[in-house]
């Protein structure tokens with residue numbers, strides 16, 4: 001197969017900008033995956049550098065450049081960006097399309113993720129969080145990842161798409177292969193299965209529309225009054241499936257891991273259970289310090305950016321965790337200040353592709369923590385946490401998080 | 408004090424609404440900012456200013472009241 005969007009060989013990269021960095025590799029002994037990024041900053045590597053790993057890509061380390069990578073789609077496109085490069089790759093809607101065409105699906109989805117829409121989901125989010133936590137509260141222990149953090153956002157997807165809750169295990173299995181498998185055959189098979197499932201689902205929602213996002217997407221009409229291309233519909237369903245699972249799972253994991261090791265922070269939240277503004281402010285801060293995703297862009301044409309020569313199809317990686325601790329933007333950036341007042345973090349990106357599900361994601365974290373604190377007393381890390389249960393990549397996080405509390 | 412929004416820059420983070428819902432809201436169709444009261448009452452000025460500083464898109468501005476310089 002001809003690969004059209006392969007990065008060029010890096011002979012345009014000067015030696016001083018070449019750094020050997022593998023964003024997928026977490027060295028033994030590192031128990032927090034974001035540290036591989038902060039280690040680069042501590043080592044003082046150039047703020048714009050190129051690594052030959054994973055097909056070769058640039059990395060931006062300044063907040064301002066990361067914002068530029070997000071916003072300046074004339075140079076930094078979201079079209080066909082995977083690192084390492086994979087082709088063919090679905091042009092997901094709306095993330096994989098540059099403005100202005102991007103706006104077609106962005107506008108279609110927007111009404112379903114507004115503050116008003118998300119407020120309407122709170123009762124259901126609370127009910128599901130409470131049910132899951134009640135399932136293990138009396139045991140005095142859980143694996144937070146498998147018992148809660150994976151199940152919860154997967155349940156949210158079923159709810160958004162008007163699917164019955166009893167299909168949770170089926171979707172969980174699909175998601176786990178998608179996010180964790182490194183076997184190319186299993187991955188290819190998995191994507192085929194997800195698309196087949198979405199195809200069946202959208203066909204059914206076309207015949208019997210419900211009050212859900214899948215029905216809204218499949219029954220939407222373009223400016224000429226036609227249904228959107230079937231491929232775009234599937235690619236939008238696919239994005240909604242993958243965008244809100246691993247991200248939410250690992251954000252939850254980071255928050256609970258921090259709380260389990262910081263009793264004062266547990267207390268901070270407990271004292272603010274009836275103060276949603278302060279509760280949300282503290283969650284924003286934990287989202288700043290624990291930004292799980294690293295986004296990809298592709299250079300659209302040979303050009304110079306800030307004096308650095310870039311070639312068409314070069315990949316660029318934008319690590320939000322580094323932007324979020326830039327001392328030029330955040331006061332005491334390494335300090336976790338649960339009352340931080342000005343917090344323009346990039347955990348959800350910025351610019352036209354900024355996360356459309358951010359209000360839902362924040363609400364999922366907030367509701368989970370409220371329900372948890374009402375049911376579980378002081379909790380801590382258990383002794384049986386398996387070593388090395390961390391991973392890097394475009395989303396970083398944990399494969400296990402063993403917690404315990406007194407019953 | 409007056410607040411001015413640029414809806415072209417706004418991407419609907421709703422940080423402004425979270426921080427000062429008396430002044431900022433979000434519409435139900437595009438999910439973008441709507442100014443509820445452009446002339447901010449004195450008692451709300453600090454809150455509204457904090458909301459402006461928390462907009463990650465730089466879509467909000469503070470102006471002097473009475474100046475109708477809607478951007």
Ligand code: HEM
Nearest residue numbers: 094095243244247248251347348349353354355356357361
């Ligand atoms: C803590 C959890 C989450 C994080 C950290 C996160 C992060 C992000 C980021 C950084 C982007 C920008 C992508 C880019 O610029 O290329 C994005 C886009 C997106 N996210 Fe999220 N996300 C989260 C949860 C969700 C949820 C729950 C949903 C939906 C159910 C969702 C749906 C989307 C969609 C549809 C886009 C593409 C928007 C566009 O291209 O216009 N995300 N997300």
Ligand code: SF4
Nearest residue numbers: 417418420421423462
């Ligand atoms: S915080 Fe800024 S981008 Fe977000 S809704 Fe308000 S004005 Fe728009």
